[in-house]
Amino acid sequence: MDEVITASDAAVDRRFGSSQPSVVPTNVPLLSAFLSFALAQFLKVFTTWFKEKKWDTKKILASGGMPSSHSATVMALAVAIGLQEGIKSPLLAVALVLACVVMYDATGVRLHAGRQAELLNQIVCELPPDHPVSNCRPLRDSLGHTPLQVAAGALLGVFIALLVRISN
Structure with a gap:
């Protein structure tokens, strides 16, 4: 039996999308x-x-x-x-x-925060081994652009x- 699609059915399909799944996101x-x-x-x-x-x-x-x-x-x-x-x-x-x-x-806040982290990491590396901060994990310095x-x-x-x- 042939199925007839009315204009209102087609309009609903366009508004809410087809019932058939699409392989590529639309x-x-x-x-x-x-x-x-x-x-x-x-x-x-x-x-x-x-x-x-x-x-x-x-x-x-x-x-x-x-x-x-x-x-x-x-x-x-x-x-x-x-x-x-x-x-x-x-x-x-x-x-x-x-x-x-x-x-x-x-280019502003994140870039400068990264540059500050780089400088702080360098300072911590130069501390004597017995300093309480010398064993801290390095800060991430690649933050901004x-x-x-x-x-x-x-x-x-x-x-x-x-x-x-x-x-x-």
Whole structure:
């Protein structure tokens, strides 16, 4: 028996999504953000090798470094929302403000906190062995990003958002 789909059935399908599962997620902003984050983290292994001439796969899970995965993530999210919802969308405004805050924080507070941690680690290393602080675990010093790392992450996010949009 042939099934007839009415216009109202089609409208409900468009609003609530098809009942058939999709292999590829259809939330373009979310997919763009996650892909940008993953690619930026993956690229850190190669940029570390290029800079230090050593392979360090731990960089995949580390913060700091080139490119900024935070910047890539929030820019991909903002661009994908802008492409999907339009330039006048309040969602775009929220995403852009979030992106600006995250990128400003990466080059400001987090970068300087990392530099302070590096200096404190150096001071602790120079303490005599019997000093109570000399056995402390070193502080993480790779926290923030240089402006170049943030810009590279942001460009990566824009590129990924455009690529995901074109492929969907």
